[in-house]
Amino acid sequence: MKKVYSRPKSLKKATFHYCPGCGHSIVHRLLCEVFDELKIQDRVIGIPPPGCSVFAYNYLDVDMAESAHGRGAAVATGIKRACPEALPFTYQGDGDIAAIGTAETIHAANRGEKITSIFINNAVYGMTGGQMAPTTLLEQTTTTSPYGRDAALEGYPIKLSEMLALVKGAAYIERVAVNSPANIKKAKKAIKKAFQTQIDDLGYSLVEILSPCPTNWKMSPIESWKWVDEVMSKEYPLGVIKDITGEKDAD
Amino acid sequence: MTKTLMYGNTAIGEAAIRAGCQCYFGYPITPQNELTEYMATHLSRRKGCAFVQAESEIAAINMVYGASLAGVRVMTSSSSPGISLKQEGISYLAACELPAVIVNMSRGGPGLGSISAAQSDYFQSTRGGGHGDYRTIVLAPSSVQELADLTHRAFDLADKYMIPVILLGDGMLGQMMEPIEFKHEAPRKLPIRERAVRGAKGRPSRIIKTFTSKPTEMEEINWSLFRRYQLIKKNETTFETYMVEDAELIIVAFGASARIAKGAIRNARAEGLKVGMLMPVTLWPFPYEKIKELGRDTKQFLVFEMNMGQMLEDVQLALEGKREISFYGRPGGVIPTPSEVLRVISRLYHQKGLKKAK
Ligand SMILES: Cc1ncc(C[n+]2csc(CCOP(=O)(O)OP(=O)(O)O)c2C)c(N)n1
Ligand code: SF4
Numbered sequence: 001m002k003k004v005y006s007r008p009k010s011l012k013k014a015t016f017h018y019c020p021g022c023g024h025s026i027v028h029r030l031l032c033e034v035f036d037e038l039k040i041q042d043r044v045i046g047i048p049p050p051g052c053s054v055f056a057y058n059y060l061d062v063d064m065a066e067s068a069h070g071r072g073a074a075v076a077t078g079i080k081r082a083c084p085e086a087l088p089f090t091y092q093g094d095g096d097i098a099a100i101g102t103a104e105t106i107h108a109a110n111r112g113e114k115i116t117s118i119f120i121n122n123a124v125y126g127m128t129g130g131q132m133a134p135t136t137l138l139e140q141t142t143t144t145s146p147y148g149r150d151a152a153l154e155g156y157p158i159k160l161s162e163m164l165a166l167v168k169g170a171a172y173i174e175r176v177a178v179n180s181p182a183n184i185k186k187a188k189k190a191i192k193k194a195f196q197t198q199i200d201d202l203g204y205s206l207v208e209i210l211s212p213c214p215t216n217w218k219m220s221p222i223e224s225w226k227w228v229d230e231v232m233s234k235e236y237p238l239g240v241i242k243d244i245t246g247e248k249d250a251d
Numbered sequence: 252m253t254k255t256l257m258y259g260n261t262a263i264g265e266a267a268i269r270a271g272c273q274c275y276f277g278y279p280i281t282p283q284n285e286l287t288e289y290m291a292t293h294l295s296r297r298k299g300c301a302f303v304q305a306e307s308e309i310a311a312i313n314m315v316y317g318a319s320l321a322g323v324r325v326m327t328s329s330s331s332p333g334i335s336l337k338q339e340g341i342s343y344l345a346a347c348e349l350p351a352v353i354v355n356m357s358r359g360g361p362g363l364g365s366i367s368a369a370q371s372d373y374f375q376s377t378r379g380g381g382h383g384d385y386r387t388i389v390l391a392p393s394s395v396q397e398l399a400d401l402t403h404r405a406f407d408l409a410d411k412y413m414i415p416v417i418l419l420g421d422g423m424l425g426q427m428m429e430p431i432e433f434k435h436e437a438p439r440k441l442p443i444r445e446r447a448v449r450g451a452k453g454r455p456s457r458i459i460k461t462f463t464s465k466p467t468e469m470e471e472i473n474w475s476l477f478r479r480y481q482l483i484k485k486n487e488t489t490f491e492t493y494m495v496e497d498a499e500l501i502i503v504a505f506g507a508s509a510r511i512a513k514g515a516i517r518n519a520r521a522e523g524l525k526v527g528m529l530m531p532v533t534l535w536p537f538p539y540e541k542i543k544e545l546g547r548d549t550k551q552f553l554v555f556e557m558n559m560g561q562m563l564e565d566v567q568l569a570l571e572g573k574r575e576i577s578f579y580g581r582p583g584g585v586i587p588t589p590s591e592v593l594r595v596i597s598r599l600y601h602q603k604g605l606k607k608a609k
Contacts, residue, residue, distance in 0.1 A: 041451065042450050042451050042452040042453075043450040043452075044450065045320075045448055045449070045450060050462070054462055055462075057458040057460065061451075061456050062450075062451060062456050063448045063449070063450055063451050063456050063457050063458075064448075064456070064457075064458050064459070064460075065320050065347070065448050065458070065459040065460065066343075066347070066459065066460035066461065066462055067313070067316075067343075068313060068316075068339050068340065068343050071309065071310070071313040071316075071339075071340070074305070074309070074310040074311075074313035074314050074316075074317065075313050075314070075316055075317040075320070076317060077303065077310075077314050077317060078274070078276065078313065078314035078315060078316060078317020078318040078319070078320070078321070078325070079317040079318065079320055079321045079448070079449075080317075081274060081301035081303060081314070081317075081318060082273065082274050082301060082317065082318035082321035082322070082323045082325070083321040083322075083323075083449045083450075085449075085450070086321070086449050086450050087450070088317075103306050103307060103309075103310065104306070104309075104310050104313070106306075107305070107306035107310065111303070
C-alpha cells in the first residue's frame with residue numbers, strides 16, 4: 001500500500017489543545033512539514049507568544065523558548081545575533097505582533113534580521129477571551145467592541161504586512177489563509193519560502209495567515225472558513241506583498 | 252599588570268569584553284552613553300560578537316534574553332528610566348533562570364528626573380523590580396576599579412547561579428576617571444553554556460519556559476528559585492568595613508556615597524571622632540548579619556544615601572530597633588561633598604555625646 005499521509009517527524013505525538021476548527025493546529029502541522037522537508041528541525045528555534053499558541057512547544061519538536069507578549073522579534077534577534085547558524089522564528093498572534101509588539105517587529109524587519117515571523121491573524125484576542133484586536137474588522141463585534149468596531153472610536157483594522165512591506169530590510173512578506181485545502185497548500189508554500197529566505201540570509205521574512213477562530217467568532221468551523229473568504233480576505237487580500245528574494249519558490 | 256586610565260563607563264565595557272561578553276544590546280540614555288558607545292566601537296565588529304542599538308530598552312532586554320538563551324555572555328546597560336522599561340525582561344530572565352548582566356548608571360528620579368548621579372533605584376534594584384517572586388543579585392561599586400572588578404564578578408555570578416545580575420552604579424562613577432587594572436589581559440574565550448537553545452542537534456529538543464496552567468507547577472519553580480536565593484545569601488553576601496573596630500558611630504553607605512563618606516570619615520578621625528563605615532558591596536544579598544554584629548559594640552548608626560532613605564529600611568531590619576539610626580540623604584541628583592557629610596557627623600557626634608579619642 002502506498003503511504004500518502006503521515007505525521008511529520010517534527011510534530012510531537014500530542015493531542016492539540018486548540019478548539020475544533022482553529023487555524024493554529026493547521027499552521028503547526030504545516031510548520032512541521034516544512035521543517036522536515038527543508039531538513040532544519042535541528043536548527044530551528046521557535047518563539048511562541050502569550051496567546052492561544054503559548055503551548056506550541058508541546059507540539060513542535062524543535063528547541064523553543066517562551067517570549068514576553070509582543071517581544072518575539074527582539075528575542076529572535078538576540079538568538080540570531082548570538083548564534084547565526086540557528087533559524088529562529090516567532091509565532092505571533094495579531095494582538096502580539098500588531099499591537100504590543102509593533103515596534104519590535106518593525107525594527108527587526110528594518111534591521112533586516114535574518115529571522116522569520118509567522119503571524120496568525122484571527123481578528124481577535126483569542127486567549128484572553130475574544131477582545132478587539134488591532135486587526136478586528138470594522139463593525140465586527142468583540143467583547144471590547146460590543147457595538148461593533150467603529151472607526152471613529154476604535155480606529156481601523158491595521159495592515160501590518162503592508163506596513164512592513166515599506167521597510168527596506170523586509171525580504172519576503174506574503175498573506176495566506178488556512179480555510180480550504182487549496183489555501184492550506186499555498187500557506188505551506190509561503191511558510192517554506194519564508195524559511196528558505198532566512199536560510200539564504202536574505203533578510204526578514206513574514207507570513208501572515210488568516211486563521212479561523214470559530215470560538216470567539218461564535219461560528220461553526222464551516223461558517224468560519226466561509227467568513228475568511230467572504231469577509232476577512234476582502235479587508236486583508238491574499239497574496240505576495242513583498243518579495244525581493246529574486247529566487248524561484250522554494251519547492 | 253599595567254594600569255590604564257579610564258572613565259567608569261568605558262571601564263565597565265572593557266571589563267565586560269575581557270570577561271567574555273559576546274553580545275551587548277542597548278539604547279541611548281545619559282549618563283551611561285559612553286558605555287554603549289564603547290561597545291559599539293569594540294564589540295560590534297569583533298568576530299563572534301554582536302552589538303545592536305535597539306529601538307527601546309524593552310527591545311534591548313528581550314534581545315539580551317535571546318542571546319542568553321543561546322548560551323553566551325550578554326550585557327545591557329541603561330539609566331533609571333530605561334531600567335524601568337527593562338523590568339519586564341528581567342522578570343523573564345529570572346523566571347527562566349537565564350544569566351545576564353544589567354548595568355544601571357542611575358540618575359535622579361522619579362519621572363524623567365535629572366541626569367545627575369543618584370541612588371534612588373535602590374528599592375527597584377533590590378526588591379526584584381519587575382513582577383513576580385524573584386530576586387536579582389545587585390552589586391554596588393564605589394570606584395572605577397570596582398566598576399571593572401564587579402563587572403567581572405557580575406558575569407561569573409550570573410553564570411554560577413543562572414540569574415540576572417544588576418550592577419548598580421551612578422552617573423558620578425560612570426563619568427569619573429581613574430587608573431585601573433583589569434583582571435584579564437585579553438578577552439576570555441568561554442564555551443557555550445549548557446542548556447542553551449541553539450537548535451536540537453544530536454539531542455532531544457529543549458523548552459525554556461515558565462508558563463503553566465497548573466499553579467502547583469509554578470509553585471515548584473518558585474521554590475526552586477527560592478532555594479537558589481538562599482544559597483546566594485549564604486555564599487555571596489559581600490561588604491567592606493572601614494575603621495569600625497573602635498567606632499562610636501558607624502556610617503552605612505554604598506557606592507558613590509560610601510566613597511564620599513570615606514573622605515568625611517578620614518577628616519572626622521583627624522578631629523578625634525571615632526567614626527567607621529560599613530559598605531555593602533552586594534545590596535542583594537544584603538549584609539544584615541554583619542550590621543547586626545556591628546550593633547553589638549556600636550550604639551549609634553548613620554545611614555547616608557543619595558536618596559530619601561531606601562537602604563535605610565534594610566539597616567533598620569538588620570538592627571531590629573535595638574540601635575539608634577540617623578539618616579542623611581540628598582536626592583534628585585545632588586552630590587553631597589565630604590565636608591557636608593563631616594558636618595553631619597560632627598553634629599550627630601556632639602548631640603549624642605559620643606566619646607572622642609583620647
Ligand atoms: C504584557 C502582557 N499584557 C497582556 C497579556 C495578556 N495576554 C495574553 S495573550 C494576549 C493576546 C492574545 O491575542 P493574540 O496575540 O491575537 O493571539 P491569539 O490568542 O488570538 O492567538 C494577551 C493580551 C500578557 N500576557 N502580557
Ligand atoms: S480561542 Fe480561537 S484561536 Fe484560540 S484555540 Fe480557540 S479557536 Fe483557536
